[in-house]
Amino acid sequence: MDTGTDLVAAQADRFAAIDSLLPVAASPPDGETLVATLPDGRRVTGVLRRTDIDPAAPEALWSALRVWELTPLLGDGGTAEMDAVLRACRARLDRERPVTDSACVVAWPSRDVEATRALLDHGLVPLTALAVRGAGTAAGAGDPAVRIRRARPADVEPILRLERVEIEYSAQVGNLRPRPGSGERDRRRRTLRRRLADGEPVWLAELGGEPVGFADGGRTDVTPETSFGTMLPAGRWGQLHSVAVLPGVRGRGVGRALLAAAHAELDRDGARGTSLFYNPPNPLASVFWHRQGYRPLWTIWEVRPAALLR
Structure with missing residues (x-):
């Protein structure tokens, strides 16, 4: 399973199993597609998008001024698949020579323990969480x-x-x-x-x-x-x-x-x-x-x- 459509569908199923509140992702965002091949020949992908923030913009209060946002498409995979996509991202950033005021960002379901291992191993830190509470709690x-x-x-x-x-x-x-x-x-x-x-x-x-x-x-x-x-x-x-x-x-x-x-x-x-x-x-x-x-x-x-x- 390595086509973009298959990966999105399998990832949607996996997210639903991890957390029933996660919305269904219909399609990946626009951006540059990264492809990573696993040892067994399977492929996973990621979409990388660069954004430059105006220092005077409100977002500059919490954001670096140059941000690479990575959206991994792992299908039903976990640690190994996330590791492969992050390695591909690292290789892509090597061609950019990121400036000091920059960041690489990945938004990922909080309950996905398997992917967490790879994110930590690649030096990412959980700096922000989107949290929810039910009405009447x-x-x-x-x-x-x-x-x-x-x-x-x-x-x-x-x-x-x-x-x-x-x-x-x-x-x-x-x-x-x-x-x-x-x-x-x-x-x-x-x-x-x-x-x-x-x-x-x-x-x-x-x-x-x-x-x-x-x-x-x-x-x-x-x-x-x-x-x-x-x-x-x-x-x-x-x-x-x-x-x-x-x-x-x-x-x-x-x-x-x-x-x-x-x-x-x-x-x-x-x-x-x-x-x-x-x-x-x-x-x-x-x-x-x-x-x-x-x-x-x-x-x-x-x-x-x-x-x-x-």
């Missing part, structure tokens, strides 16, 4: 002393300060990378003002009248044609874009109170659940989100710079 209650309310336009600057604290912390353990001079803070201020003026779901947590945390959310209708169509099953999903709590009050139930309010609203109107991205290496996030009912669906493996792919 119960979680612990927050501190009753925490007041949660919808944020208003006058709350822009306190929210920006909270967000900056979170970015600086997450940069130590994840893929966030503040870029001085990029205009990122001014851009975020404009975006936040517009969202708050439009009544978008942003919640502020207060203790003693002082802002100590916030959560920024929304909803999206996922179909195969939308940007999340290859990552989430079809339906209405709540989303959490950003959550921050001041370090001095962590562990006091501020985050739980924020999430209780956010989930109560995002779970309405027939939502299947809520999704978010978090950093598995973050020792706080990897515990907190699981306790709130989330579990990884996709893991985004990354190596920076791309030249370090083994």
Whole structure:
């Protein structure tokens, strides 16, 4: 089995067996096709796509400026097949001489243990996970002393300060990378003002009248044609874009109170659940989100710079 169609079909069957929430991939993305031959003569492939990010773009906050995104097509294979595709990718990158501000990225189902072995062996790190929780999933209650309310336009600057604290912390353990001079803070201020003026779901947590945390959310209708169509099953999903709590009050139930309010609203109107991205290496996030009912669906493996792919 080595035709592209056969590989996609077999991989779809394997993904369905690994995790019933994974959407069915109808076809591989556009890009350069890499072919790898296994010792027994079978072939597997991968699609490699290069993207250059503007340093002033919002994505530059969490992305390298030159990214090679690899989509392996392994059929029903696991470790050996992933190893072969990553070797082919390594050979292809050798012709590129990747710059320092670069990355090679692979998004792969979190529950695929067999492929994980090959990804680790080739130097990739699980920096980001797309996690999901079902609507109505119960979680612990927050501190009753925490007041949660919808944020208003006058709350822009306190929210920006909270967000900056979170970015600086997450940069130590994840893929966030503040870029001085990029205009990122001014851009975020404009975006936040517009969202708050439009009544978008942003919640502020207060203790003693002082802002100590916030959560920024929304909803999206996922179909195969939308940007999340290859990552989430079809339906209405709540989303959490950003959550921050001041370090001095962590562990006091501020985050739980924020999430209780956010989930109560995002779970309405027939939502299947809520999704978010978090950093598995973050020792706080990897515990907190699981306790709130989330579990990884996709893991985004990354190596920076791309030249370090083994």
